[in-house]
Amino acid sequence: MLDAFSALSRGTRLVYGRGLRRYVFAPIAINLLVYGVMLQQVLAHFGGWLDTWMALVPGWLDWLSWLIWPLFVISLVVIVFFTFTLVTHLIAAPFYGFLAAKVEEVVTGRPPLDDRGLLKTAVDALVRELVKLVYILPRMALLFVVSWIPGVNILAPFLWLAFSAWIMAITYLDYPMDNNKVSFSDMRRRLAARWWRTLTYGGWVTLITWLPLANLFLLPGAVAAAVLMWERHYRELGRDPRDITPH
Numbered sequence: 001m002l003d004a005f006s007a008l009s010r011g012t013r014l015v016y017g018r019g020l021r022r023y024v025f026a027p028i029a030i031n032l033l034v035y036g037v038m039l040q041q042v043l044a045h046f047g048g049w050l051d052t053w054m055a056l057v058p059g060w061l062d063w064l065s066w067l068i069w070p071l072f073v074i075s076l077v078v079i080v081f082f083t084f085t086l087v088t089h090l091i092a093a094p095f096y097g098f099l100a101a102k103v104e105e106v107v108t109g110r111p112p113l114d115d116r117g118l119l120k121t122a123v124d125a126l127v128r129e130l131v132k133l134v135y136i137l138p139r140m141a142l143l144f145v146v147s148w149i150p151g152v153n154i155l156a157p158f159l160w161l162a163f164s165a166w167i168m169a170i171t172y173l174d175y176p177m178d179n180n181k182v183s184f185s186d187m188r189r190r191l192a193a194r195w196w197r198t199l200t201y202g203g204w205v206t207l208i209t210w211l212p213l214a215n216l217f218l219l220p221g222a223v224a225a226a227v228l229m230w231e232r233h234y235r236e237l238g239r240d241p242r243d244i245t246p247h
């Protein structure tokens with residue numbers, strides 16, 4: 001049985017093996033550029049953001065400052081890296097989609113169902129990323145509001161962690177599904193039907209995004225792992241929602 005960790009391990013070996021490693025250079029370069037810009041901004045403004053949040057804590061909760069402060073730090077770190085991930089994937093989406101197609105061809109011996117040309121594939125990949133943003137941003141905004149509600153915001157770091165795992169799963173598992181003409185709504189149904197495998201995969205990918213510099217070289221492996229997970233756990237699920245049963 002292929003689990004998320006073994007898929008990531010095998011996927012990373014695949015993309016740096018002969019025949020595939022040339023397809024990872026562009027995504028790594030994009031990630032490196034965005035990482036540098038984001039790191040500069042975080043170092044310049046993180047202290048001010050934290051001070052602003054702590055200033056909103058009501059006086060009657062001062063006795064919990066020892067707990068609230070680290071929770072705010074965790075929340076900010078999650079938000080920053082989540083934003084970094086959204087930006088990098090919006091830019092690198094065409095390259096990741098192309099990489100996923102090449103990995104699928106290597107793994108299965110056949111290309112994905114996608115019959116679009118290179119240019120149309122790149123344009124559609126950007127459109128698909130915008131569809132993801134439409135799905136993600138309202139939910140992200142709701143969590144952001146929760147993070148500011150005194151008392152309730154104690155739960156914010158845990159909600160952000162769960163949300164990050166789900167979104168990372170959507171972000172990466174969508175590449176092979178888009179290549180195989182699975183709609184965004186159908187993809188979400190398939191992921192929900194295999195919710196535990198989906199969240200464990202997304203959780204591992206989230207952890208990878210939090211590894212400074214190392215994530216630049218591991219994220220292409222997450223794309224390959226998504227292809228392996230697609231082949232093992234999601235491809236057989238029918239497009240008809242009635243064919244999908246929770247697992």
